[in-house]
């Protein structure tokens with residue numbers, strides 16, 4: 642069975658700019674290129690799993706979110722096929738939920754479709770909804786301090802079962818250390 646990382650986008654891979662719609666605003670968080678390379682070398686499939694409630698709220702379109710993803714891939718320079726699959730959850734918080742984190746739906750679907758081993762899969766993100774999506778799906782969950790919360794705040798908000806890292810690069814190094 643295969644192993645995989647499910648990665649949040651805003652606050653985890655790129656700087657969270659709240660309802661980012663303009664690809665010119667995409668800015669990588671330091672260390673993510675090395676971290677993603679490392680994860681790939683370790684044999685992890687990579688999935689992008691991003692809540693984009695700005696679509697549901699009518700602030701921007703799905704095409705805007707896709708354009709930002711393309712810009713992120715361009716800046717990463719790790720190939721257009723870096724992610725095995727991408728889920729952009731468009732629901733706003735007051736709309737019926739299909740994919741919006743903490744729903745585990747995308748992770749569940751991907752585990753089935755790609756024969757992933759839940760014991761070797763992680764959801765990585767900067768918010769409670771990321772951690773809960775991972776734990777709801779029965780995989781591991783790692784929080785990073787490059788988005789909504791700093792280290793001290795995450796320690797206060799600690800969710801049983803999660804692991805805490807200062808950033809994605811540190812998480813990837815920890816994975817590599819086995």
Ligand SMILES: [Mg+2]
Pocket residue numbers: 649650651652653657766767768788
């Ligand atoms: Mg985020």
